[in-house]
Each structure stands twice: as C-alpha cells, then as structure tokens.
Amino acid sequence: MTAPVLTSWQAVADEVLARIRRRDWAPGDLIPNEVDLAGEMGCARTTVNRALRHLAEAGYLERRRKAGTRVALNPVRRATLRIPVIREEVEARGARYDHALIRREEGTPPLAVRSHLGLGPERPLLHVVALHLADGAPYAHEDRWVDTETVPGFAALDLTQQSANAWLVQNVPYTRGTLTLSAAAAGPETAQALGCAPGAALFTLERTTWKEAHPITWVRLSYPPGHRLVTEL
Amino acid sequence: MTAPVLTSWQAVADEVLARIRRRDWAPGDLIPNEVDLAGEMGCARTTVNRALRHLAEAGYLERRRKAGTRVALNPVRRATLRIPVIREEVEARGARYDHALIRREEGTPPLAVRSHLGLGPERPLLHVVALHLADGAPYAHEDRWVDTETVPGFAALDLTQQSANAWLVQNVPYTRGTLTLSAAAAGPETAQALGCAPGAALFTLERTTWKEAHPITWVRLSYPPGHRLVTEL
DNA sequence: ATATTCATTATGTATGCACATAAAATTCCT
DNA sequence: AGGAATTTTATGTGCATACATAATGAATAT
Numbered sequence: 068m069t070a071p072v073l074t075s076w077q078a079v080a081d082e083v084l085a086r087i088r089r090r091d092w093a094p095g096d097l098i099p100n101e102v103d104l105a106g107e108m109g110c111a112r113t114t115v116n117r118a119l120r121h122l123a124e125a126g127y128l129e130r131r132r133k134a135g136t137r138v139a140l141n142p143v144r145r146a147t148l149r150i151p152v153i154r155e156e157v158e159a160r161g162a163r164y165d166h167a168l169i170r171r172e173e174g175t176p177p178l179a180v181r182s183h184l185g186l187g188p189e190r191p192l193l194h195v196v197a198l199h200l201a202d203g204a205p206y207a208h209e210d211r212w213v214d215t216e217t218v219p220g221f222a223a224l225d226l227t228q229q230s231a232n233a234w235l236v237q238n239v240p241y242t243r244g245t246l247t248l249s250a251a252a253a254g255p256e257t258a259q260a261l262g263c264a265p266g267a268a269l270f271t272l273e274r275t276t277w278k279e280a281h282p283i284t285w286v287r288l289s290y291p292p293g294h295r296l297v298t299e300l
Numbered sequence: 301m302t303a304p305v306l307t308s309w310q311a312v313a314d315e316v317l318a319r320i321r322r323r324d325w326a327p328g329d330l331i332p333n334e335v336d337l338a339g340e341m342g343c344a345r346t347t348v349n350r351a352l353r354h355l356a357e358a359g360y361l362e363r364r365r366k367a368g369t370r371v372a373l374n375p376v377r378r379a380t381l382r383i384p385v386i387r388e389e390v391e392a393r394g395a396r397y398d399h400a401l402i403r404r405e406e407g408t409p410p411l412a413v414r415s416h417l418g419l420g421p422e423r424p425l426l427h428v429v430a431l432h433l434a435d436g437a438p439y440a441h442e443d444r445w446v447d448t449e450t451v452p453g454f455a456a457l458d459l460t461q462q463s464a465n466a467w468l469v470q471n472v473p474y475t476r477g478t479l480t481l482s483a484a485a486a487g488p489e490t491a492q493a494l495g496c497a498p499g500a501a502l503f504t505l506e507r508t509t510w511k512e513a514h515p516i517t518w519v520r521l522s523y524p525p526g527h528r529l530v531t532e533l
Numbered sequence: 534a535t536a537t538t539c540a541t542t543a544t545g546t547a548t549g550c551a552c553a554t555a556a557a558a559t560t561c562c563t
Numbered sequence: 564a565g566g567a568a569t570t571t572t573a574t575g576t577g578c579a580t581a582c583a584t585a586a587t588g589a590a591t592a593t
Contacts (some may be wrong), residue, residue: 088473100543110579116544132544133586141385141469146479147378149532167583236374240321244533246379250483250503250525268501270483276533287352292483300383300477300510307547335575344548349574365555365574 072109079108079118087127088139097137098128113290146298150246152236153199153207153288162201166230167207168234170196176212176285183245183275184214184282193222195231198260205261208289217281232286240250241276241283248296250290261291305342312341312351320360330370331361379531383507385469386432386440386521395434397464403429409445409518411509414479415417416508417447417515426455428464431493438494441522450514465519467492474509476498481505481529484522494524503527 073079083098092098101119105112119136122128128143130136135277148199157164173191175181192212199207211231215222218239224231251271258265270290306312316331325331336351338345352520356362357380363369390397406424408414414421425445432440444464448455451472457464484504491498502522509516 070543088475094470099564102543113579114577116546117576120545130544131586133542135543141388145380145382148481149378152374204512218367237327241533242321246531246533248481248503248529248531249527250382250501252501252525266499266501268483268485268499270481274533290483292485294482296481298479298481300474300479300507309546334572346549347547347577350546353575363574364555367555368573437577 072113074108074110076114076117076121079104079110079115080121082108083118083122092138094138094140097135100135100159105298106269135180136207143285146300148296148298150272153232155232157199157206159199160201162206163203165200165203167198167200168195168226169198170194171226180212180285183285184212186282190214195226196256197226197230199230205291205295207291208257208260209286210257210289211284211286213284214282217278217283231284235284239278239283241278243279244274244276246274257289261289263292267292270296307341307343307347309347309350309354312337312343312348313354315341316351316355317360325371327371327373330368332369340531343413363502381529381531383505386442386465387463390432390439393434395439396436396482398433398436400431401428401459403427403433404459409490413445413518415429417445419447419515421445423449428459430459430463432463438524440524440527441490441493442519443490443522444517444519446517447515450516464481464517468517472516474511476512477505477507477509479505490522494522496525500525503529 073082083104083214086092098104099107099113101115104119105115108115119128119130123130123136127139128136129139130259150178154164154166172194174194175185175188175190176184176192176194186192193215195209195211195213196208197211198205199209209232210229213221213231213235218235220238221231221234224234249271250268253261253263253265253267255265257269258267263269269292272288273288274288275285306315316337319325331337332346334341334345337352338348341348343436352361352363356363356369360372361369362372387397405427407426407427408421409417409419409425419425425447428442428444428446429449430442430444431438435501437524442463442465446454446464446468451468453471454464454467457467482504484502486494486496486498486500486502488498490502491500494502496502502525504523506519508518
C-alpha cells in the first residue's frame with residue numbers, strides 16, 4: 068500500500084476522519100504523532116498540525132502536549148446555535164418585521180432576575196416588554212430588564228422606533244453572556260400577547276449579558292407554540 | 301503612540317478584539333489588511349492571519365478573499381451547545397443513572413418521523429421508548445425510531461442492559477445530523493412516564509442522524525417541566 | 534519509600550518565503 | 564455602451580526551520 072500523498076490540510080483532515088469513522092483508530096486510541104503522520108502522508112508537519120487542530124476543535128480529537136493526540140471518547144457533539152437578531156431572523160423567513168412596545172417602566176426586578184444579574188433589590192432597572200411581529204403575526208414576546216447605569220444611552224432611547232435588542236446589539240458589545248433554553252407554560256400576559264392559550268407550552272430563551280463585571284441586561288424571549296430552533300450537527 | 305509589538309497570535313487577536321469593542325473599528329468597517337497589520341504589530345503576516353482567522357471563526361469578523369476583512373455587522377453569536385450522552389449528563393450532576401425500557405417493537409413510524417428520515421411507509425423501523433432516570437427520578441423520556449437496515453447490530457441488542465443512545469453513540473458514528481429544539485405539551489403517555497401533568501410544557505430535543513445517505517435514527521427526548529439547557533456565550 | 538530534579542517528547546507557535554485562488558477593478562474589444 | 568478578458572490584490576495555504584511549553588517518565592536525592 069502506497070501513501071496517497073495528501074498535501075492539503077483539508078485532505079489530511081478528511082483522511083484522519085475517515086480512519087476514525089472506519090475504526091482504524093477507535094475512540095480512546097492514541098493516534099500517531101504529527102511527525103510520523105506527516106511522513107506517512109507526505110506533507111509538512113505544519114499541515115498535519117492544522118488538520119488535527121481543526122478536528123480537535125470540531126470535537127473529534129483530544130490533544131494534550133506530550134501526551135499526544137487521541138480519538139475523543141465521547142464524540143461530544145456540539146451543536147452551534149446561531150442566535151441572530153430577531154429582526155434578521157424574521158426577515159430571513161421572508162416576512163415583514165415589526166415590533167410593538169407593550170410596557171416600559173422603572174422598577175425592581177423579581178428575585179430570579181436579580182440573582183441572575185448579581186444585583187440587589189436597591190438597584191432599580193428599566194423593565195421593557197415588547198412583542199416582535201412577523202407579517203403582523205406575533206413572533207416572539209420579549210421581557211427585558213436593562214441596567215441603565217451600565218448602559219447610559221438606553222434610558223433616552225425611543226423604543227417605539229427601534230427595538231431594545233437591535234440597539235443593544237449595535238451599541239453595547241458584551242464580554243460575557245449566558246444563554247438558557249427551556250420550555251415554559253404561557254402566563255396570562257404572555258398568552259394574550261402571543262395569542263395563544265394560557266398554559267400553552269412556549270419555547271423560551273433567556274439571555275443574560277455582562278460588560279466586564281457589570282450586568283447589561285436580562286431578556287426572556289417566548290415563542291408561540293410550535294416554534295422550533297433547528298441546527299445541523 | 302508606539303506600536304506595542306504583539307508577537308503572539310493571541311495577543312494580536314486580543315488587540316483586534318479590543319479595537320472592535322472600543323469601536324476603533326465599527327461593525328461593517330473594513331480593517332487593514334494582513335500585511336499592514338503585521339507591520340503595525342511587528343509580527344509576521346502568518347501570525348496576523350492566525351489571529352484574524354480565529355476571530356472570524358468566533359464570529360467577530362467576516363473575511364473574503366480580495367474583498368478584505370470587516371467587522372461582523374451582526375455579532376452572530378453562536379452558542380455552542382454540548383449534547384452529551386444522557387448518562388454522562390446525569391452523572392455529571394452527581395446523580396445515579398438508570399434507565400427503563402418502556403416499549404420495543406417493530407412498526408411504521410408516523411408521517412412526521414418518516415418524512416424527517418426520508419423514508420416511505422413500506423420500511424418498518426424499530427420503535428423504542430425508554431425512560432432515563434437520575435437518582436430514581438425521571439430525567440428524560442426517549443421516543444426513538446431506528447432503521448435496523450442501516451444499523452444491523454441494533455436488532456440483537458438487549459436494551460434493558462444498555463441504552464439505545466449509549467450503544468449508538470459508541471458504535472454508529474454518524475456523518476450528518478439535525479437537531480431541533482422546541483417546547484411541547486406533554487402527551488398522556490409522556491406525562492405518565494415523567495410524572496407530570498398532561499399538557500405540561502416540556503423541553504424537547506429532537507435529533508435525526510444519517511450515515512452517509514442512510515438514516516440511522518430519529519429520537520425525541522422530552523425533559524420534565526423546569527429543565528433548562530444552559531450555555532455560555 | 535517519597536519527594537525532587539531533569540531529560541525527553543509531542544504539541545504549540547513564530548517566521549520567511551512561495552505560490553494558489555477568489556473576486557474586485559480595470560482594460561480591451563466589438 | 565456593453566460585455567469579455569486581464570490585471571491587481573487580499574486572503575488562503577504549504578513548507579522548512581526554529582524555538583517554546585507542558586507533561587511524562589526516569590533518574591536522583593532525601
């Protein structure tokens with residue numbers, strides 16, 4: 068058997084992946100080191116390194132200095148969800164986007180929100196409730212608390228013109244964030260806004276963002292029954 | 301102002317990210333080309349390339365040959381969900397894992413499943429229903445259809461010993477898959493298995509996997525009310 | 534025995550150079 | 564003018580080389 072001479076990192080990656088799939092190298096196995104592989108494949112070590120690094124990032128391999136490279140035991144599949152701005156999400160479906168401001172007032176957020184943001188009850192936040200529409204139909208219900216101390220410009224914003232989401236994404240890059248996906252029964256207010264029955268199963272997406280150590284905002288987006296978030300694996 | 305001489309790709313990436321955050325380069329802006337940046341930072345173009353490639357993969361930059369590199373307009377945040385084997389998910393929480401087989405029979409899957417897998421009604425699949433337990437409490441309800449033609453070994457498997465999930469992950473690497481997240485109201489059977497009220501809002505995860513062109517399996521995992529999937533952004 | 538030191542080794546990265554390739558910009562042809 | 568061919572240019576990649584660094588495992592000292 069002659070070496071095929073794989074001279075691009077893509078080709079090397081493909082070959083390695085094929086061997087993993089073919090079980091030439093089983094999960095947990097140590098695979099040959101970069102120098103040997105380079106020799107076998109007829110390319111530079113740099114090229115092999117690029118390929119293996121890529122496969123490691125994709126979760127197929129686990130690499131540690133000196134310890135070598137081994138096939139990942141559990142193909143910890145990571146699904147990468149794209150979390151777009153809602154407007155773009157709607158327009159990508161070919162629908163007209165609109166949003167309606169339902170409420171906007173200062174207040175003390177509920178405990179769950181405060182603890183998520185790491186704030187005490189003495190700090191009043193801006194509470195914004197809005198509805199996102201696709202071709203006039205409810206697309207998502209937004210419940211948001213914003214720390215106006217971290218985000219000075221926000222208080223002066225006309226939220227009937229521009230959604231909070233859009234402005235924040237454009238103007239306040241966050242350094243850290245948490246995303247929580249869950250299902251929740253529709254509360255009376257949310258149900259009314261979305262036009263569904265109270266208690267209906269809503270797909271719910273909560274996001275908390277910080278700028279360095281300062282909380283920016285907590286949002287909960289509730290989607291009408293039947294909404295699905297799809298991703299390739 | 302003197303150039304800081306950034307001589308590692310990490311440092312270059314950090315500096316570029318800082319400039320993006322500082323709005324030196326605003327979303328949509330074209331940033332200097334690699335050669336110029338390398339000159340400015342006092343390193344090789346290769347190093348700048350590595351840094352920019354990294355930031356592009358992370359979603360901060362968009363690069364096109366000849367067109368140059370620009371700051372991503374919408375920081376399309378991608379959240380990477382780790383989809384572990386349920387057993388590990390449970391044990392990671394420090395709980396004892398168990399599973400119970402509820403049903404196992406050949407049959408024709410419902411239309412929704414068939415169309416997802418791209419199969420006609422003439423192909424009988426194996427239907428497996430099981431419950432995953434954490435410390436004896438229901439953790440997730442699994443509804444699965446397996447194509448035993450693609451996965452020959454599966455039919456002979458003793459599913460009371462080993463969960464279908466575990467075996468498939470270990471033995472049938474897939475080449476393509478789809479993941480769908482949604483919320484669904486609990487059906488009577490699922491409600492009973494999970495010990496919740498019928499109609500309760502369940503977080504639901506559907507996965508379809510293929511090996512090349514052949515479908516392997518379709519699964520729906522339903523988690524009890526309150527279940528959350530958390531990820532860092 | 535048990536800790537400590539140290540050589541070994543596989544991966545990680547920086548660099549200079551060359552060439553490949555996509556796509557924008559320009560020139561040329563009709 | 565309008566379209567085709569060509570040049571230009573920024574990114575993409577491969578390679579040889581060198582050195583950095585982490586982790587292992589062996590040798591050594593306590």
